[in-house]
Amino acid sequence: MAHTIEERAPAPAPAGPLSLHGLSVEGVNQCVHCGLCLASCPTFAELGTEMDSPRGRIFLIKSLAEGRVALTEGTARHLSLCLDCRACETVCPAGVPYGRLIEAAKAAIERERPGGPGRRAFRWLNFGLLLGHPRLLALAAASLRLYQASGLQSLVRASGLVRLLPGTLPAWEALLPAMPAAAGRVPLPPLHPAEGARRARVALLAGCVQSVVFGAHNRATARVLAKNGYEVVVPASQGCCGALNAHGGDHARALEMARRTIAAFEGARAEAVVVNTSGCGAHMKAYGHLLGGDPAWAARARRFAASVRDVAELLAQAPLRGPLAPVPMTVTYHDPCHVVHGQKIRDEPRRLLAQIPELTVVDLAESDWCCGSAGLYNLTEPEMAGRLLRRKVGHVLATGAEAVVTANPGCILQIQQGLAAHGAPVRVLHIVEILDRAYHA
Amino acid sequence: MYNPATMAALTATRKRELRRALEAIVGAPGVLSDPDELLVYESDGLTLFRALADFVVFPTSAEQVSAVVGLANRERMPFVARGAGTGLSGGCLPAEGGLVLSLMRMNRVLEVDYENHFAVVEPGLVNLHLSWTVGPRGFYYAPDPSSQQACTLGGNIANNSGGPHTLKYGVTTNHVLGLEVVMPDGEIVWLGGRTREASGYDLTGVFVGSEGTFGIATKIVVRILKKPQAVRTVLAVFDQIDQASAAVSAIIARGLVPAAVEMIDQLTIQAVEDAFGCGYPRDAAAALLVELDGLAVGMEAQAARIVEACRDAGAREVRAARDEAERQLLWKGRKSAFGAYGRVSPAYMVMDGVIPRTKLPYVLRRVNEIVAAHGLRVGNVFHAGDGNLHPNILYDPRTPGEEARVVAAGAEIMKLCAEVGGSISGEHGIGLEKSDFMPFIFSAADLALMQRLKNAFNPTGLCNPGKVFPTKKSCVEVGPVAHRPHAIEEKGLAQRF
């Protein structure tokens, strides 16, 4: 609908707290419009348009909730372009709960502007089918592996056929991780005993995408935790935590997945739930808020959320147990958004790296800027994701490091692909991999 | 002279034509005209005022700025430059509609001359990013407004911005050597140059502080300084505000020249501690943050004298920051204070008065009384060393009548500053907010001279109209106290809530 200025008669102040799609956005009133967040926002840095800045988006969300603007194509566009990286939350002195606001807005967009059939099918495939059903995801992984191993992938890429794939698919194709062979995809053993003096029993989130694509990270995580005195259990009944659903605006399914996850982990009788994927960790720490309105689950959700730890966070609680072998390399560290901004974990990984003998860690410019991966963002917004990736790769190359260490599979895939496109022989490692190397060199 | 009353609302056809003409200059992605998008540009850091533009354009070069300005002149449309929109006086608002030129896509560092200590930058560059750029070579850009992580050098130039370190290093104008400016008629000129000694009139000095009414800066030559050899930061904690005020005078009276002396009161401390846990004691009535910088030799002795001055004034605790991390954290608290008011209030209005330092205890007491009399709360965080007050009046825009009380209290505070021999703006500019208070400190003759100077640069009045000068008839009115619809409201370009 065309919007004219006259239509925008001053809205009567809506009674009661502001909400969108039934989710509270009352937090918009904490924003005092100071603008201190502007320069920390990657999309604003790239575009320079304030609708694509945190302050502008908060203002749009507020105006939507107040009925001053309608959820037009344009408004939805600016909100969809948000990475949900939460860099703005880190710098905001007023404590605006930005992550919650944008999730509410995305839920409203999904309901009111679900987009064309292609986009709907994409969402259904990811949110409805694959993420909710680990076995289907495993099957998809196996076919992917076949596609890669059979040489079909090289053929499609080399022949330029890839450019004929519709819409966002070419971006997706490029991002396909090298799928490990079947041996690399076997599930983790359900129990990993602690080595040396036992510190605690912890439960590992194997992750949905994670367990399929990056089984090696999980195994390394379990080994490193065991070396440090943790007994690691891997609850068999766990599924996806629902983070991608929540960030993508699929609120209803996100609630269901949260309940399932809590139930699965309660049985493990562990002192902490350990996570090695940033989005999942940040999301699970927010279960208390997510299920706060559900009397049957609120208390359980709060208890569960309080037990969640990022793997670096847990390991950094005490000095690493030796002996650690030298790893003579120069690396740099990229902060995954949902570790540094979502969970405020900044020093811990650096403190861990500093304990590895002969490892040189050099600073990365804009290390806490989003690489463009952002959940499924690189698939839904390939243009902006590409711009941010080029920015990231530029900074990485400027460090001269041999490897980028980070802490999230999404970032690893994205940065790996960016470096490969550049022909740069720089590897990208999960922090547990480099720790594991120091223990098993 | 351009007369806003005669400017009719744009018809849809005309708007389409203008959009096409603008696109021809800056390209389609460089023009905004969708009302929902324009809405986001209705305010700057002071949400008390709102005004809608017809277009926001994003030039990427001086030539594009010049072409857009030329078009605005032909079409008799007002235009105004906008940086990051962190201004606190409504300076970048399109008070009479027309064009907003956002300079955010002109943000490069064009040249750095480390030998001769200057840098040439574009106006949309973020203040702090300049220091980041030259930092690895041991340099920095001295003026450090508390908004430096976001505000632009173009905005700094326009408002002649200061910051905590203004006490020792001066304000923006002391650091600008030259400017490339697109004049209000579209012509591109250079003011000043690359050295401190330029011949002829000091037009750079005239331009700096002109609040966007003398043209649009498109290149800026600034001085960069060598980082000081040593820095010492002292936190002094007081149980009474008067003691803190007295300490400020005592420090200066002892002939010490700190780089910065900042005061932060209890309400502000609490907001800041909620925000980032910076280490200010929550139960203190006030704290002073005092910084010394310069040569390492003699620094300890100076620091000791500062500590002594604070103790003598009654400080209950005085300590130096242990390391750079603690120092950074204390500054982070100070610099995010305005935003941190969001923890305790949905909105605030920052005042920006300047007073003689010796009047500090009296004025602070009066400020608290005035605000309380209007049934409101106030937080104080300010550049105490140079007597630049920032009372922040907290309010809730959703409560009917509260904005009007804020404006009334604000006017009384400005009167107070004028009465004690001070000024109504230290660094945030006059903009829309304070234009009607200019007669508090300037005579009719003073204002007429300023008006003549403005006319020399901006004879049509199209460049950032409605700012700085008292406005009886035109322009945006202070939202909550005005009762008759303004011309731009009648056009549907702005509205009050």
Ligand SMILES: Cc1cc2nc3c(=O)[nH]c(=O)nc-3n(C[C@H](O)[C@H](O)[C@H](O)COP(=O)(O)OP(=O)(O)OC[C@H]3O[C@@H](n4cnc5c(N)ncnc54)[C@H](O)[C@@H]3O)c2cc1C
């Ligand atoms: C939290 C906070 C703290 C602050 N602390 C301080 C402080 O310590 N000291 C201080 O002085 N100010 C402070 N300010 C005020 C503000 O940040 C400064 O006035 C700053 O210089 C504005 O820069 P900007 O880029 O946001 O400009 P804007 O707000 O976008 O514009 C300000 C003015 O500059 C003009 N302008 C912008 N670019 C140009 C250009 N290229 N050519 C000509 N005119 C131009 C505009 O037309 C407008 O009149 C603070 C603000 C906030 C929100």
Ligand code: SF4
């Ligand atoms: S920093 Fe926080 S309060 Fe300031 S504009 Fe951004 S979101 Fe709003």
Ligand code: SF4
């Ligand atoms: S979450 Fe990230 S992309 Fe979104 S507004 Fe905040 S900083 Fe910008």
